[in-house]
Amino acid sequence: MARRLAVLAALILATFAQIHPAAAQEKARVDLVKVHSPAIASNLEGNPADRTVYVVTPPGYDQHPDKRYPVVYFLHGYFVEPKAYAELFDLEAALTGAGAAGNDVIFVMPDGFSKHRGSFYSNSPTTGNYEDFVAHDLVAWVDAHYRTLARRESRGLAGHSMGGYGAMRVGMKHPEVFSSLYVMSAGGGSVKLITREMAERAQADDGTVDLSAPVGGVQGDLAQLAAWSPDPQRPPNFINAGLLADGAIDPVVQARMAANSLIGMLPQHIRELQQYEAIMLDVGDKDGLATDSRAMSSELTRFGVVHKLEIYDGGHGDKVKDRLRSAVLPFFAAHLDR
Amino acid sequence: MLNRIKRGLVQSALGLSALGVVALTASPAAAQEKARIEWKTFHSKAMEGNLEGNSADRGAFVVTPPGYDQHPEKRYPVVYFLHGYWATPQMYQETMKFDEAVDEAARAGNEVIMVIPDGHSKLKGGFYSSSPTVGNYEAFVGEDLVKWVDATYRTVAKREARGLSGHSMGGYGTMRLAMKYPQTFSSIYAMSACCLSPMKVDEAGARKIEAMTEEDIAKADFGGLAQLSTLATWSPDPTKPPKYVDTGLKADGTMDPLVNAKLAANSILAMVPQYLPALRQMKAIGLEVGDKDFLFNDNTALNAELTTYGVAHGWETYDGDHGNRIPERIRTKLLPFFAQHLARQ
Numbered sequence: 001m002a003r004r005l006a007v008l009a010a011l012i013l014a015t016f017a018q019i020h021p022a023a024a025q026e027k028a029r030v031d032l033v034k035v036h037s038p039a040i041a042s043n044l045e046g047n048p049a050d051r052t053v054y055v056v057t058p059p060g061y062d063q064h065p066d067k068r069y070p071v072v073y074f075l076h077g078y079f080v081e082p083k084a085y086a087e088l089f090d091l092e093a094a095l096t097g098a099g100a101a102g103n104d105v106i107f108v109m110p111d112g113f114s115k116h117r118g119s120f121y122s123n124s125p126t127t128g129n130y131e132d133f134v135a136h137d138l139v140a141w142v143d144a145h146y147r148t149l150a151r152r153e154s155r156g157l158a159g160h161s162m163g164g165y166g167a168m169r170v171g172m173k174h175p176e177v178f179s180s181l182y183v184m185s186a187g188g189g190s191v192k193l194i195t196r197e198m199a200e201r202a203q204a205d206d207g208t209v210d211l212s213a214p215v216g217g218v219q220g221d222l223a224q225l226a227a228w229s230p231d232p233q234r235p236p237n238f239i240n241a242g243l244l245a246d247g248a249i250d251p252v253v254q255a256r257m258a259a260n261s262l263i264g265m266l267p268q269h270i271r272e273l274q275q276y277e278a279i280m281l282d283v284g285d286k287d288g289l290a291t292d293s294r295a296m297s298s299e300l301t302r303f304g305v306v307h308k309l310e311i312y313d314g315g316h317g318d319k320v321k322d323r324l325r326s327a328v329l330p331f332f333a334a335h336l337d338r
Numbered sequence: 339m340l341n342r343i344k345r346g347l348v349q350s351a352l353g354l355s356a357l358g359v360v361a362l363t364a365s366p367a368a369a370q371e372k373a374r375i376e377w378k379t380f381h382s383k384a385m386e387g388n389l390e391g392n393s394a395d396r397g398a399f400v401v402t403p404p405g406y407d408q409h410p411e412k413r414y415p416v417v418y419f420l421h422g423y424w425a426t427p428q429m430y431q432e433t434m435k436f437d438e439a440v441d442e443a444a445r446a447g448n449e450v451i452m453v454i455p456d457g458h459s460k461l462k463g464g465f466y467s468s469s470p471t472v473g474n475y476e477a478f479v480g481e482d483l484v485k486w487v488d489a490t491y492r493t494v495a496k497r498e499a500r501g502l503s504g505h506s507m508g509g510y511g512t513m514r515l516a517m518k519y520p521q522t523f524s525s526i527y528a529m530s531a532c533c534l535s536p537m538k539v540d541e542a543g544a545r546k547i548e549a550m551t552e553e554d555i556a557k558a559d560f561g562g563l564a565q566l567s568t569l570a571t572w573s574p575d576p577t578k579p580p581k582y583v584d585t586g587l588k589a590d591g592t593m594d595p596l597v598n599a600k601l602a603a604n605s606i607l608a609m610v611p612q613y614l615p616a617l618r619q620m621k622a623i624g625l626e627v628g629d630k631d632f633l634f635n636d637n638t639a640l641n642a643e644l645t646t647y648g649v650a651h652g653w654e655t656y657d658g659d660h661g662n663r664i665p666e667r668i669r670t671k672l673l674p675f676f677a678q679h680l681a682r683q
Contacts, residue, residue, distance in 0.1 A: 261603075
């Protein structure tokens with residue numbers, strides 16, 4: 001019953017969010033909607049199954065009720081809620097600009113936030129199944145509520161940082177849903193191994209989240225362990241950090257971390273990646289993650305997966321707003337079917 | 339560790355001739371009173387273009403139950419069975435006598451089609467995985483084979499009527515494909531599954547593999563070949579002929595840790611937490627292992643892991659080793675398990 005009410009509430013919210021002026025839509029419009037995701041429901045962290053989603057429709061959307069549009073899905077980074085990216089990007093201006101340049105697209109940014117500040121867009125009983133939320137629930141909802149071209153050829157997937165990881169991960173697993181990928185400053189490319197110190201700190205954590213804590217420290221470890229080494233039997237954080245009685249780390253926990261690194265997953269998914277019409281990676285030359293992006297690119301090259309890597313003058317986040325306009329949206333303009 | 343897999347199981351079948359296989363496939367024109375086993379080949383698009391040159395024309399034994407010919411309107415559930423490393427479907431047939439097992443099952447009211455695809459490769463096993471070096475055995479079985487069987491035989495062509503099972507490397511394949519193809523199979527039965535915990539290659543192992551010549555490969559024993567075979571499957575490298583394997587040994591003599599990450603990424607214990615939604619879609623999961631099997635601890639760990647994650651499953655240990663009870667357990671456990679869980683229409 002509670003769930004049904006939640007669905008109803010989400011529907012009502014969604015309906016209100018879509019009420020728009022009768023007047024012509026001259027600019028892109030940012031709708032803030034709630035999407036109910038069965039894939040996220042009943043997770044152990046209590047992350048809400050009603051997810052905030054930004055949906056931006058292009059200028060002219062209201063005036064052309066027969067027109068259907070390609071969709072760019074964008075996954076935001078760790079530590080923040082999607083609002084931070086919506087503001088950083090100034091989505092209305094970005095999509096108005098794209099529309100003016102002849103690139104009318106719907107832009108969708110779902111909420112990938114979780115208790116420990118980021119889901120890594122993975123499936124986990126602790127965090128909820130964010131991977132399935134994006135690839136199944138979200139895409140189905142958007143296709144049902146907006147005038148999309150509802151096929152893979154017209155769906156692009158992009159993301160920044162943790163979202164770049166998510167774009168690559170969800171992309172590898174779902175070539176039947178998306179046809180081009182743009183991966184910005186991806187995290188999670190290399191293998192993260194758990195040290196004794198990390199495990200002790202994570203296991204000692206009492207599960208209280210301090211949302212004013214700075215980035216780094218135990219919270220990032222907890223987020224990744226929650227995504228990749230969940231343990232429903234171990235409250236309060238429902239993670240298995242792998243600390244054994246003798247101080248060593250359980251090799252299965254290390255294996256899980258490795259198994260969820262993009263570079264570890266890659267060779268199993270060559271056929272899937274080869275189905276993409278286009279794959280783009282970019283990273284700033286002063287970004288600490290540039291090494292990971294280079295390594296990812298050489299792995300893709302090794303396996304004959306056609307892609308491009310662009311390294312630009314910048315850090316992890318300072319050029320992202322600009323690159324959404326100058327690189328990401330034009331990339332999808334070139335590759336998504338209309 | 340793997341060198342014990344074959345003991346008592348496939349060794350006796352090594353001398354099986356091609357003639358013996360042909361004889362098995364001859365089918366009577368008359369009414370089909372007994373189960374019939376046929377060796378068929380079909381083309382698997384997923385296997386095309388692999389670097390080892392493993393054929394994309396794949397064979398499979400298909401066993402139809404007694405009465406199949408007489409009831410042209412009747413459709414049957416299908417039990418897929420994946421064989422183990424080093425072996426071929428023919429070697430397994432020698433030991434398991436799948437046709438007799440299907441025959442007995444039918445007489446007990448459990449009429450099924452049983453399909454045993456060829457998971458053999460140049461290095462004696464594709465681990466039912468996806469590798470540019472070895473080929474995409476995963477999609478060959480999970481997609482192409484199922485499509486071909488449904489198009490060629492009178493199956494109940496839906497997931498509720500498809501079971502997946504296997505032994506050793508095939509038990510690994512069973513777990514792996516269940517995670518990747520929950521839309522295709524609805525119940526699984528893994529016998530003495532291998533490769534559950536993460537494998538590792540060290541510098542000495544890498545050096546040994548780098549030094550292996552074609553001749554060494556041809557005469558390698560089980561243990562010697564298994565490590566090369568798993569690396570070809572899980573750490574492929576299309577830029578490194580002739581083996582197309584990344585052993586992790588770098589030019590400066592140190593080991594690239596990425597290789598062990600790739601091996602880890604393919605271990606079932608590491609994969610399970612990522613694939614819980616798929617495993618939860620299974621109507622039934624059966625796991626079993628002999629108490630004297632060298633894989634006993636690994637399978638015990640998988641049982642514990644599934645329990646931790648609340649994935650409903652059956653778990654049985656029995657008095658036996660890696661191979662000595664398998665023919666019997668196919669009859670007394672595996673086929674009755676699917677009789678209970680597969681839909682008949």
